Amino acid sequence: MSRAHNFSAGPAALPLETLQEAQQEFLDFAGSGSSVIELSHRGAEYVEVDRQARERLTRILGLGDDFEVLFLQGGASHQFMMVPFNFLGTSQTADYINTGTWSKKAIKEAKLFGRVNVAYSSEELNFSRVPADSELTLTEGAEYVHFTSNNTIFGTQFRKEPETAGVPLVCDASSDFLSRPLDVNRYGIIYAGAQKNAGPAGLTIVIIRKDFLQKGKKDGIPTILNYNTHLGTMFNTPPVFGVYMFNKVLAWIEKNGGLAQMESRNAHKAQLLYNEIDADDFYSGTTEPASRSHMNVTFRLKDEELNKAFLQEAEKRNLKGLKGHRSVGGFRASIYNACETESVEALVAFMKEFRR
Structure with missing residues (x-):
């Protein structure tokens, strides 16, 4: 499985x-x-x-x-x-x-x-x-x-x-x-x-x-x-x-270390994603940096005509649930406690490849 x-x-x-x-x-x-x-x-x-x-x-x-x-x-x-x-x-x-x-x-x-x-x-x-x-x-x-x-x-x-x-x-x-x-x-x-x-x-x-x-x-x-x-x-x-x-x-x-360890783990996962979003203008975050969530990372593509292709290619790589809420569009990666660091790393690798 x-x-x-x-x-x-x-x-x-x-x-x-x-x-x-x-x-x-x-x-x-x-x-x-x-x-x-x-x-x-x-x-x-x-x-x-x-x-x-x-x-x-x-x-x-x-x-x-x-x-x-x-x-x-x-x-x-x-x-x-x-x-x-x-x-x-x-x-x-x-x-x-x-x-x-x-x-x-x-x-x-x-x-x-x-x-x-x-x-x-x-x-x-x-x-x-x-x-x-x-x-x-x-x-x-x-x-x-x-x-x-x-x-x-x-x-x-x-x-x-x-x-x-x-x-x-x-x-x-x-x-x-x-x-x-x-x-x-x-x-x-x-x-x-x-x-x-x-x-x-x-x-x-x-x-x-x-x-x-x-x-x-x-x-x-x-x-x-x-x-x-x-x-x-x-x-x-x-x-x-x-x-x-x-x-x-x-x-x-x-x-797994209680809430202090959960906080550290979640901050690390979020930073991996935000670093990729901020690397250039291909992706862009939707919130002010000081208010960014460590649970729900929201972002957009500069060329929104690529949105459908992004989701299709993500699905092929078993990256699920990335479509943004219907009221705002864009993309959302929810990285709650149980989302493994390896999953975030897989998403970041895909984002790099999609940009390339």
């Missing part, structure tokens, strides 16, 4: 050894005689998987006892609504930083529940950069400051958390979750769809600081949309296979 060089933006590449482990266990998990997806989510076998995943995530991120970890469904799009439903009233204000498509969707949902101050927007710049702290126009007494840490479509990323003068951050971390260390104490909520760096599609990881949770609304929220409903229990059937694979990915991250 020939494995592709997978540059898909999501669902994305998973570590090969985690797939192989899942393959070996698929028909008989933990000696149960059943697949993990056939077992009760309240049975001993799955409960242990759930416990391990929570403990590993707590350890990897350094969360301590002051955070709750929830395994939900619905993706980041569900959280766009669920966060303001729980934490934003009609007379309250939240600050939102608009750096792309997903930020805009979060802003749209939040406006249904309370006041939204757009503290910064790069829309007029075609979302080619993220702001410096000095560019943020924050609201005194805001309930929270929401930002999207990495923009999968336009290829920008915050290199560090925005400075908010102590106001809790709420972060859509879907596309750079677990790719680098975080200053976790700056956050009220971190949420992420698993399908970029953490596992298969279907699982949403939500991390909430306990003191922030206490400030949320006490009533008027449908049961399943209230974060408190999900504390310490499985209110409804969790995405069993997603949590199972997430636990394996967490074990792989620990085995």
Whole structure:
């Protein structure tokens, strides 16, 4: 079997050894005689998987006892609504930083529940950069400051958390979750769809600081949309296979040096690609250098009539998923944690050859 060089933006590449482990266990998990997806989510076998995943995530991120970890469904799009439903009233204000498509969707949902101050927007710049702290126009007494840490479509990323003068951050971390260390104490909520760096599609990881949770609304929220409903229990059937694979990915991250090593590895892969993009004007990046993502490298050809040929030739070399998002065009190489350095080197070699 020939494995592709997978540059898909999501669902994305998973570590090969985690797939192989899942393959070996698929028909008989933990000696149960059943697949993990056939077992009760309240049975001993799955409960242990759930416990391990929570403990590993707590350890990897350094969360301590002051955070709750929830395994939900619905993706980041569900959280766009669920966060303001729980934490934003009609007379309250939240600050939102608009750096792309997903930020805009979060802003749209939040406006249904309370006041939204757009503290910064790069829309007029075609979302080619993220702001410096000095560019943020924050609201005194805001309930929270929401930002999207990495923009999968336009290829920008915050290199560090925005400075908010102590106001809790709420972060859509879907596309750079677990790719680098975080200053976790700056956050009220971190949420992420698993399908970029953490596992298969279907699982949403939500991390909430306990003191922030206490400030949320006490009533008027449908049961399943209230974060408190999900504390310490499985209110409804969790995405069993997603949590199972997430636990394996967490074990792989620990085995390979944790988040510091992930950050170093991802920075190296990104630099290989950006060096080739910047070599001359045959290729060009779409974002300002200081805002460039280490997860989604976006670029264009100077002669866009060659776009079709580029993709066709890339496919012949087993380089998959390079077409840019339909809303912006061009090309995008998503190089999440599980994308091997060898795959990036193969792409760079192809780019050199295509130019020649």
